[in-house]
Amino acid sequence: MHEMSIAMNIVDIACKEAQSEGASTISIIELDVGKLAGVMIDSLKFCYDSVCKNTLAEGSELVINEISGSGHCLDCATEFEIDSFMALCPNCESYKVDINQGRELRLKAVTVN
Amino acid sequence: MCDTCGCGTPGEAVTYRKHGDKLHHHGDSLLHTHDHNHDHTHIRSIAVEQDILGENSLQAQRNRGYFEAKNIFTVNLVSSPGSGKTTLLEKTLSDLEGVPCAVIEGDQQTMNDADRIAATGVPVLQINTGNGCHLDADMVHTACGELELEDNSLLFIENVGNLICPALFDLGEDKRVVIISVTEGDDKPEKYPTMFDAADICIINKIDLLPHVQFDVQKCRERALQVNHHLKFFEISATSGEGLPAWNTWLRENIKKQH
Numbered sequence: 514m515h516e517m518s519i520a521m522n523i524v525d526i527a528c529k530e531a532q533s534e535g536a537s538t539i540s541i542i543e544l545d546v547g548k549l550a551g552v553m554i555d556s557l558k559f560c561y562d563s564v565c566k567n568t569l570a571e572g573s574e575l576v577i578n579e580i581s582g583s584g585h586c587l588d589c590a591t592e593f594e595i596d597s598f599m600a601l602c603p604n605c606e607s608y609k610v611d612i613n614q615g616r617e618l619r620l621k622a623v624t625v626n
Numbered sequence: 627m628c629d630t631c632g633c634g635t636p637g638e639a640v641t642y643r644k645h646g647d648k649l650h651h652h653g654d655s656l657l658h659t660h661d662h663n664h665d666h667t668h669i670r671s672i673a674v675e676q677d678i679l680g681e682n683s684l685q686a687q688r689n690r691g692y693f694e695a696k697n698i699f700t701v702n703l704v705s706s707p708g709s710g711k712t713t714l715l716e717k718t719l720s721d722l723e724g725v726p727c728a729v730i731e732g733d734q735q736t737m738n739d740a741d742r743i744a745a746t747g748v749p750v751l752q753i754n755t756g757n758g759c760h761l762d763a764d765m766v767h768t769a770c771g772e773l774e775l776e777d778n779s780l781l782f783i784e785n786v787g788n789l790i791c792p793a794l795f796d797l798g799e800d801k802r803v804v805i806i807s808v809t810e811g812d813d814k815p816e817k818y819p820t821m822f823d824a825a826d827i828c829i830i831n832k833i834d835l836l837p838h839v840q841f842d843v844q845k846c847r848e849r850a851l852q853v854n855h856h857l858k859f860f861e862i863s864a865t866s867g868e869g870l871p872a873w874n875t876w877l878r879e880n881i882k883k884q885h
Contacts, residue, residue, distance in 0.1 A: 514759060514791070515759060515760055515790070515791035515794055515795075518758070518760075518762070518791075519678055519679070519794075522678050522679060522681065522682075523678055526674065526676055526678065526680075527674070530672055530674050531672070534670075534672055536670075536672075540669065541671075544678070549820075549823075550794075551790075551793055551794050551820035552794075587855075597819065598819035598820070598822070598823045598853045598854070599816060599819060599849075599852045599853050601852075608851065608852040608855060609855045610855075612823075618677065618678045618679060618794075619675065619676065619677055619678060620674045620675075620676045620677075620678050621673070621674060621675060622671050622672060622673050622674055622675075623671070623672050623674055624669060624670070624671045624672075625669070625670060625671075625672060626668070626669050626670075
């Protein structure tokens with residue numbers, strides 16, 4: 514379950530940021546997670562609480578902004594929203610689609626005290 | 627006990643062993659923090675805007691630079707458990723006799739795969755990830771330090787058998803190779819698209835068993851291309867040797883390109 518490593522990275526980055534700001538607790542960690550990032554949000558939330566224990570983030574809230582996917586067709590250049598890697602161009606029905614957005618896995622902000 | 631600061635938190639259980647080595651540990655746990663003396667009370671938001679896997683990506687880039695400087699062509703082999711990665715490696719290494727090669731083996735437990743590779747005479751290091759479900763760039767960095775890789779060589783990294791988690795972790799490899807065997811379903815690319823999206827090459831293995839199983843090679847290729855239209859394919863039987871020459875030629879050509 515790679516969500517555990519991801520949760521560990523999140524809390525690690527957040528704690529370092531909070532410490533460098535001289536904060537004593539973290540109340541919110543905010544993420545941007547793309548729909549094609551390969552992360553199960555429920556699993557991530559499950560791991561998050563256990564990883565937070567005995568850190569500055571213990572008891573904090575995890576806020577996740579889901580980023581929708583988008584891609585463009587290499588055959589006809591149409592840009593369109595996608596929600597899976599098997600993306601079919603709605604204009605020419607080609608599968609030659611490159612992804613523009615949706616792989617994000619970013620720690621956006623932390624709220625500290 | 628944590629080996630970073632001596633507190634009660636357990637350290638990581640990743641181990642690195644050469645064939646015949648005793649157990650020794652590397653790695654440390656960065657997560658836990660300790661009491662903090664400052665006294666601030668105002669609530670504020672800090673903009674961070676950091677890639678969550680940024681640390682891994684950075685280490686992967688360092689690895690990539692190291693491989694480039696030493697002219698090492700690096701292949702990351704990923705698949706479900708039991709697709710035949712180790713058998714494919716054994717056959718490939720014996721076919722590539724004369725080409726300097728090294729292998730990093732990733733498994734949760736045991737030296738079994740490293741022992742099989744060591745029997746071919748090729749230098750190998752086993753990473754046991756403990757509870758970990760994938761290799762990361764830092765593990766590969768440590769393993770490379772132990773292996774003393776030759777210049778102008780070929781490095782195979784056999785990832786932990788898992789078609790999900792390793793997709794997200796760049797190791798610094800030149801090419802990522804996903805292996806699917808015909809004893810699995812031909813809809814694997816559709817079921818596990820993240821891995822097929824992240825791969826450069828797809829090997830369809832155990833093709834000698836095609837007469838005995840309901841696996842449609844064409845359908846599998848089509849589905850994989852629908853996920854990732856950049857994929858290049860090899861159809862192989864590591865057991866019978868069918869299709870291996872094309873794979874070996876591709877590896878040799880890539881070593882030459884590096885020069």
